[in-house]
Amino acid sequence: MDSIIFTVGMTLLWGIAGITAVGLPYCPTNRSLKARKTFLLWTGGAALLLSALWYTAIVGRLVTSGWLFVEGTVKALIPLTLLPQLYLASTILPKLKSLRESGGEPPTQTALRTVARPSVALSFLAAALASGISAFGTVFAQPVLPGPVEIVRRFMLVALLLIVPAIWARRRYLRIIRGEQLQRGFAARLLKFAFASMLSFAVAIAILVFNVLVGVNASKLPEASDMMNHDRIDEGGGTATRMSGGSPNHHQHHSNHPAGTVEVAALTGTISDPADVTFELVAQRKKITLASGAVVDAWTYNGEIAPELRVKHGDMVEVKLINQDIDSGVTIHWHGYNVPNAMDGVPGMTQNIVKPGQSFTYKFRADQEGTYWFHSHQQAAEQVVKGLFGALIVEPKQDAEAFDEQFTVINHRWTTDQGYKHAFGNQDAVQWKQVKPGQKVKLRLINTHNLSQKYLLQGTDFRIESIDGMRIRNPQPLSDQTALRLGSGGRYDVTFTMPNHPVYFKLGDYNNDSNPGIVFYADTFPEKPVFRAESALFDPSDYGRPVANEVTAAKTFDREFRLILGNEMGFYNGKFHFLWTINGEVYPRVPTLVVQEGDTVKTTFVNKSLAEHPMHLHGHHMTVLKKNGGKVKTPWVTDTLNVLPGESYEVAFVADNPGMWMDHCHNLGHAATGMILHLMYDNVRSSYEAGARSGNLPD
Secondary structure (H helix, E strand, O other): OHHHHHHHHHHHHHHHHHHHHHHHHHOOOHHHHHHHHHHHHHHHHHHHHHHHHHHHHHHHHHHHHOHHHHHHHHHHHHHHHHHHHHHHHHHHHHHHHHOOOOOOOOOOHHHHHHHHOHHHHHHHHHHHHHHHHHHHHHHOEOOOOOOHHHHHHHHHHHHHHOHHHHHHHHHHHHHHHOOOOOOOOHHHHHHHHHHHHHHHHHHHHHHHHHHHHHHHHHOOOOOOEOOOOOOOEEOOOOOOOHHHOOOOOHHHHHOOOOOOOEEHHHOOOOOOOOOOEEEEEEEEEEEEEOOOOOEEEEEEEOOEOOOEEEEEOOOEEEEEEEEOOOOOOEOOEEEOOOOOHHHOOOEOOOEOOEOOOOEEEEEEEOOOOEEEEEEOOEOHHHHHHHOOEEEEEEEOOOOOOOOOEEEEEEEEEEEEEOEEEEEEOOEOOEEEEEOOOOOEEEEEEEEOOOOOEEEEEEOOOEEEEEEOOEEOEOOOOEOOOEEEEEOOOOEEEEEEEOOOOOEEEEEOOOOOOOOOEEEEEOOOOOOOOOOOOOOEEOOHHHOOEOOOOOOOOOOOOOEEEEEEEEEEEEEEOOEEEEEEEEOOEOOOOOOEEEEOOOOEEEEEEEEOOOOOEEEEEOOOOEEEEEEOOEEEEEEEEEOEEEEOOOOEEEEEEEOOOOOEEEEEEOOHHHHHOOOEEEEEEOOEEOOOOEEOOOOEOEO
């Protein structure tokens, strides 16, 4: 926020100074010239002070957050603003200060020549333009890992916008050199200023039109693609892979295909065993009525909101997906479940879409306990919002968990005939559940909304037993004034023992009565629940005992990737959007991350953008090792890590599930405009085609 304030303030002050500098040669007397010069010096000094504060803030950010947060600014924006300001501070402002004016007589020819030099007005205008571009870049066009071309392009933009003012300033200066009188009449000056402004505006429009035409064409997605970015690969600084001409690595003896490559379609896992449990999900349009009476024009599985598939650990699960009437086609992605690649449900990458009248059967071994969910990955930004999702619950084979009551709380924001409505399933108001004192209760929280959501559980202490299906070791009791914030796609298993008084659970802030909630009561039906403000926010980086696995013990990693999350205004597939970028690019220009089977892989997420990004890696769970540059007290395992603005995380995983895998922001609107990349095993090749030609449109 400081950077925005400083750069906007710099722009305003340098702009005012620029207009003042342009008017200096028109001063009729020494007295008026002195007054304007003094104002100009004070304005320029204030602008330089704001600039110094901005540079100091950048240095502070470097110290507190690290180089990755400031690299783009240091390389692209600081030189742009610093050069004209150094010239002003070292040359222009001292010359103006040295002028000696007094009395009411007209300025001398020497004074006029000094203030009319083109460098005077142009340097102030250059400072204003550079500050304006930096202010715009800080918010709308963040420089991330800028190369020489991007850096030079900003300087060229300033130069192009100064062409008309430069021509006008030179012509005016030559008139003064020749001893000609300038027209000091306000109307004449206003007319000339308007004409020059129109010409400058025409140059700006021409630049804008050129960029629009280039942006529209360059941003169009290919009609057909195998989802691989063959021209841009990132091997994470590790040994060369097959994709760059390297050879199979030393880990390959673990692979079922050590000598060559395998197609995605063949990566089905062992599915010859008979199914222990079978389900049928029919994708269909249906009007759903919420508890309040609000009607949703929904797309559903089996005509219901969030059907629940409940299986036992170790079961062979078979799910037949039938598309009844979803014209654009559907799939099922098992969010957080590390199924074999061919069962992952990403159209154009792991399968073709299931068109109306068609079916597809998913089959996998349920070898992960916990709370998961599933959703369509075909145009997910639309289809998930409309309701194509459900819950996947994998219970222990033995009933080791002695919970008397279990509730799956799947939170979603619906578009209804009464506007937006949050609901737990179809319950968009307060529910009442009777539970006997002493009974153990488990709440399986699933957030399917694009944004993180806050939850309050008050009236009893509670524990977080699992995050994203992964058990927490030795979870401690949390106070009932601890709020939970769950990122998009994330899950918490929350447990408590029912006391002899009511327990209140709700979505959102304590003073928001419009969101859904649940009242658990023992005997007496309670009055309307009253919530208190929370005093703490649950932090998984300091909870339970640290997870211990191969990556927490690793001293070095086979591959290390860096993903800087940013934002800019631009075009995607021919349309103008507020873009969310990875390393300054959007799909398909984001390099593909290439690994070899058995690699230990570290990824650093750095969020420079203005929004949170729940980063979701398919086919693997990530172990969180560091937050904001420091080791976390309790590394934990997750499949959807919500990275807030200004945060950085280091996570790691073992590349033990061969395939082509999506890695994307699970704010699905961000993914739909390009916040997507892919993790590719070098011994795997594509089987499918994405794009408009095939109709496979994943996001």
